[in-house]
Amino acid sequence: MASIEIIFKIAGVGILTAVIHTVLKHAGKEEQAYMATLAGVSIVLFWVIQILAELFSEIKTVFKLF
Amino acid sequence: MYLKLLGACLTVAGTGALGFYVGNRYLKRVQDLEKLINILNEIKTEMRYRTTPLPEILAKIANEETAVAKLFSIKERGLPLNTGLKKAFEEGFSKTALLKREQEVLLFFAEKVGTTDLKDQENLLNYILEQLKLILTESRSEAEKNVKLVNYLGVLAGAFLVLLFL
Numbered sequence: 242m243a244s245i246e247i248i249f250k251i252a253g254v255g256i257l258t259a260v261i262h263t264v265l266k267h268a269g270k271e272e273q274a275y276m277a278t279l280a281g282v283s284i285v286l287f288w289v290i291q292i293l294a295e296l297f298s299e300i301k302t303v304f305k306l307f
Numbered sequence: 308m309y310l311k312l313l314g315a316c317l318t319v320a321g322t323g324a325l326g327f328y329v330g331n332r333y334l335k336r337v338q339d340l341e342k343l344i345n346i347l348n349e350i351k352t353e354m355r356y357r358t359t360p361l362p363e364i365l366a367k368i369a370n371e372e373t374a375v376a377k378l379f380s381i382k383e384r385g386l387p388l389n390t391g392l393k394k395a396f397e398e399g400f401s402k403t404a405l406l407k408r409e410q411e412v413l414l415f416f417a418e419k420v421g422t423t424d425l426k427d428q429e430n431l432l433n434y435i436l437e438q439l440k441l442i443l444t445e446s447r448s449e450a451e452k453n454v455k456l457v458n459y460l461g462v463l464a465g466a467f468l469v470l471l472f473l
Contacts, residue, residue, distance in 0.1 A: 250473075253470045254467070261467075268452055
């Protein structure tokens, strides 16, 4: 069961990724900045996909689809 | 709960310290290069105006306390000056923040110094000094660009790890 915690976690990763992106961009390392953003997005996507999978399985059980 | 908090603080402190350490290496490289250029200038002056023999100059420099000056202290006796100096350089590099590029310039200097006449020695020293000055300019701009970045990234990486594992 996903709790409210995950939302704060995602928000935290978002803020940190934004800061890292800005810092790297200011230092002229644009490629690394985009890589950092991509890493942040992938981590969040990984969490969200797990929660989505949970949601889908619950919907299946609610509507007795299997 | 408190244990978690302590762990989080330690992680951030650890990666932050790592960031500061790496940042300091950049600054130390610049300082070491400046010191090295000063030392080579000193060698040039001693050679040109006082015609002091090279082993004497090296011994005088090695008396100073900095790690860069200690590079010039030849410990093993009985070897030719070039071989001794090269060995001293190779042993002392790990105590300085000098990188491969300037190490190679120094090793070239060790190989050639003391083998030809005074005029040639001066040319060699001028060449080495020019190379080192070029490296110094580059390392200064590199340090200017990277020190702040590495400091920030250290702390941010710690915060990221804490967020990921908490």
